[in-house]
Amino acid sequence: MPELIVENIHLKYGTAEVLGGASFSVEKGKIAALLGPSGSGKTTLLRTIAGLERACEGRIRVSGQEVLNCSAGLDLPAEKRGLGFVFQSYALWPNRTVFDNVAYGLRLRKVAETEIRRKVGAVCEVLGLGHLQQRFPAQLSGGQQQRVAIARSLAYDPAVLLLDEPLSNLDAKLRDEARAFLKELITREERAAVIVTHDQIEALAIADTIILLNGGVIAQEGSPEDLYNRPKTLFTADFIGNNVRISGKVVTAGDGFATLDCDGLRVTGRMGQPKTVGEDGTAVCRMDRLTLAAPGEPDAVEMHRATSMFLGEKWEHVYRLGGHSLRVLTDGPVAQETSPIRIPRESVWVF
């Protein structure tokens, strides 16, 4: 049975519906990432799970115990849900030392002082904060503060850990390290974690399941590979990965594939939904899969090179046809003014 079950959460601010029926579940030792564009309700959903916002409909179970059931009028306050929460701002109490910050949850649970000392010491050790326990939050670096925030939410052994963009305040290098560390920690400590992020690379890297939100509803849910390789909607296909969108008319359809004619640019891709000839369609192409075609290769279109840029490792070229432009990466410079560009049909989705 999953540690965390979220069912059909609806939430309104005034009359504006911010969450319109979100459902998902997370198993022990697994990480779910809430991904979505800005304003899609990720933070709101996470806060609702924590009990910091009040849903108007829906159910939430933590470790098999119901904490929210709107139809039954059950809505436990945040302090009774026993979850761990890591705020984007870290929200460390500036008037308490690292030790006291981490110990707070245990103190509230009236744990004996020697036991508190042992537990806090252990958690701090795991997070590499052993020598910083007597410092105040203002005396720590951003990365250290983030680890204190995690330590504080782990100290009292919550089964479910909720993290709101925990890595967004860190610089790029630190973020990569912290990501790996976090993933390992959550798996090893066997918590169920929900992590909010707007960075799809981060979501793909860290999560066991990605829950893609769009306008307060779940657009798609699945493993990172699922979302990347089998998008079910235009939104998902477009949101995940680095894409270019081209619109046109369907000229052939069948066998799971469809071909679009976009002002002369012909693109073939998997049908994300059934299409018939003559219909309007949109193709989403993964930009990093575009290459210069070798002679005789399929899915190639002859295009005109508008400009080239040297990026250090690679060259980037902009190819044009009609009103459409594609960016193509190559290892070396290109001399020809026109070339066939390969748009592999496995990396194109038509909706």
Added chain:
Amino acid sequence: MRNESWRNGVALLTALFILAPVGLIVWQSFLTDAFFSPRAGVTGATYGFVLDDPGFWDALRNTVVLSVGMVVIAVPLGSLLAFLMVRTDLPGRKWIEPAIFLPLFMSPMVLAFGYIVSIGPSGFWSVWWERLFGAPFWNVYSMPMLILVVGLSHVTHVYIYVSTALRTVPSDLEEAARVAGGSPLTVATKITLPLVWPSIAVSAVLVAFLGFELFGLPYVLGDQDGRMVLATYLYKFNTLLGRPAYQLMAVVVIFIMLITLPLVMLQRRMLRTAQRYSTIGGKATRAHLVPLGRWRWIAFAAVLLWLYAVVLLPLSGVMLRSVVTTWGPLVAVRDVLTWDNYAKLAEMPLIRRSIVNTVILAFVGGFASLCVYALIGLASHRSPLKTTRGLDFLVLLPRAMPGIVAGLVVFWIFLFVPVLKPFVASLAAMWVAYTLVWLPFGLRLVSTSFGQVGRELEEAAHVTGAGALRVARDVTLPLSRHGLMAAWLLAFLLYSREYSTGIFLMGQGNEVMGTMLVSLWNGGNIDVASSLAVVNTLVIGGGIALALRLGVRLDA
């Protein structure tokens, strides 16, 4: 289940605390006699009686004239002062700034005494003037003089609003106009003035409203000619008919509040608009100061002159009067110097007690009031409930209640409730009245401090397992302690200065300096009154010094 009932409980008690006095006033105004009298019957005649009294209309007219006069004097001067302080290279701004706030904490009773002993008929300055130039051209007891004095002493109120607004006006707006060829004066009137106009308007309403609350100055300075304002008219009813005419007093209170309540509501609305205006800039850029040129020293002298008129002149008067045995046209200061007046303070048990009581009330009572405000503030802090939001509106009622009225209704409540009756002339009753009078102000101070505690810091404690009270104790209160300390200090200052609230509540044993000053004035004991005024000022001055030392903002 979410337990928010404590919030409702606190809101309910607060509402009771505010509405009970108001309800009692309304009820009393429809009775033929005091509400506790067995002969009291229901009637509407009380209103007719007051409306038929020419004295009421005189008092009303005087109050309106006074309040309009205050606006006319204080608003332009206060705005000008704010412009000089914030936008120009006026010399000595750094030390003038704290001095500007002094009038806020000067006791009106001390001010009034000060003017009488300085420029009254046989005051120090009048006598010296007469020796040099002949009879003085002014009369301290005249209406124009009263208007001038109250007008000048409320310049600070305007200054606070306008200077705050001026600081948010980005100076690049002005600079752009200067570059486009506008002279400093054109820029000030065409660019800056329109932007701070809403704040000026708010302060004008505030000053007009304060005009209706005035008691001490009109009481002392208007007394000789029997010229009354509404507050002194109300006070006179206490003795006018041989015994207190409560039903008539209630009617007067209702009339006062019918004027002040709309003003308070208007001010609240305008303040919101003004704040929306002033946040457009938001960024605090280093302002480029307008050079005053040769006007620099003239402006400087004008500011000093104002400070002299509202602080130094009255204060030096009471100080001098407190160290002489007598004073008159033929007396030389060195012949009459004495410390006896201070010795008398210590000898008279009443006065000694009033000093001790004031310090207790201001220090301990101020803290107790702060606790009350903090509890109410916590109940409405980030509260989703409508009940606590209603409080925001309800506190307008005590805000519209002049101190003397609040003192009167608390006195009535103590008479009305049997268990409270034995305490009617106690320091506790005094404390209740003070707490009621300063409730809106105190609540605003604590709410601001609580609002500055990061929301997520509190939520972090919630999810970690702390209930509402634990969060308050462990996060909200510790993190807002500086603001709370400042509020305590301000309460101390205001409580030490307060005089009108206690007038009706004063009895055997609960005298405070402010009310003592009023009754010394009534008894004509000017020597002792002056020395007590000096002691009162010293206590307040000590508080101000401490506040400045701790960096507490006096213009909160």
